Amino acid sequence: MRRWTWLICGGLVLGSTTMASAQPADPYPPCTKTPTKGDQEAAEGAFKAGFGSYQEGDYNKAIMYWMDAYERDCTAHALLLNLANAHERMGDKHKAVYALKVYLERAKDIPNRPQIERRVENLEALIAAEPPPPPPETKPPETKPDDKPAQPPPQDDGVKVETSGGKSIAPWIVVGASGALTLVGGLVYLGGNSKVKDSEEICPDRKCPLSAAGQAAQSDGDDGRKQMTIGGVVAGIGLAGVAGGLAWHFFFDNPSPESGTAVRSTTMQPTLGPDYAGVTMGGSF
Numbered sequence: 654m655r656r657w658t659w660l661i662c663g664g665l666v667l668g669s670t671t672m673a674s675a676q677p678a679d680p681y682p683p684c685t686k687t688p689t690k691g692d693q694e695a696a697e698g699a700f701k702a703g704f705g706s707y708q709e710g711d712y713n714k715a716i717m718y719w720m721d722a723y724e725r726d727c728t729a730h731a732l733l734l735n736l737a738n739a740h741e742r743m744g745d746k747h748k749a750v751y752a753l754k755v756y757l758e759r760a761k762d763i764p765n766r767p768q769i770e771r772r773v774e775n776l777e778a779l780i781a782a783e784p785p786p787p788p789p790e791t792k793p794p795e796t797k798p799d800d801k802p803a804q805p806p807p808q809d810d811g812v813k814v815e816t817s818g819g820k821s822i823a824p825w826i827v828v829g830a831s832g833a834l835t836l837v838g839g840l841v842y843l844g845g846n847s848k849v850k851d852s853e854e855i856c857p858d859r860k861c862p863l864s865a866a867g868q869a870a871q872s873d874g875d876d877g878r879k880q881m882t883i884g885g886v887v888a889g890i891g892l893a894g895v896a897g898g899l900a901w902h903f904f905f906d907n908p909s910p911e912s913g914t915a916v917r918s919t920t921m922q923p924t925l926g927p928d929y930a931g932v933t934m935g936g937s938f
Contacts, residue, residue, distance in 0.1 A: 680720065681755045684727035696726035703735070712739045730760040746776050765866070768851045775844040782840045824902035831894025838891055842884030848877025 688696070703718030716739045723732045733756035740749040753773050757766065852874030853859075859874065861867035 688726040688728060692725045696722040696729060707739060712742045715739050730756055746780050750776050771847060775847050778840055779844055782837050820906050824898045824906055827898035828895050831891045831898060835888050835891030838884045838888030842881050845877040845880025845884060848873050
């Protein structure tokens, strides 16, 4: 009973979520040994140390302790829930998903299996919505002593669209970028909403039972509500950008009848500040 007490307190209280990319080496090799009493006691000590680090916000150290605990007692599968939660707090959704999938594969008689499977799906959706990583930096070619240094290109921090007497395509660029932002915000909102619904199944009217599962549901519900707020704000900014781009195109982007042969340059660049984000436009004739 003592062993199951610390497993339940650790695994279910911290249960959270979600798809791991290919690992150079499997962090959770197959469990092929039966832990001795000494292994179980050492695992329990490592778990308690990791729990203390987690409460202090030192998630990296908590992962180190819980990995050690699982290596000593690989039958304590509830530790995988703790590891998934810590990885998600660190912002590594791939490792969180991998830990949860190993838990679903190895643990038996999981009462909340459908909820964990939905969490995996939600995290995988968030991973798919993340922007791709930037391309690797390339080194400039080496120059010989006799080579003349290449002239640097003219500085241009914005996006220029050249037109000749017609309407600019810059408003449609704004519409496209804002539409993508709206989609990302919607996906984030739906993921948070799913967490809240799962939490409300255990905590109707946000009244959670005084148990490990109740505490886990309360934590998931709070995280889900925060995620819904962020997603709603991002989607709202995107919708505002779509509306602004369309208004720009149809009402304000009117070429002058006297500029039949003149070339007009429109510049668009993002503007960020502590309390705002947007796009500034400039033009030359």
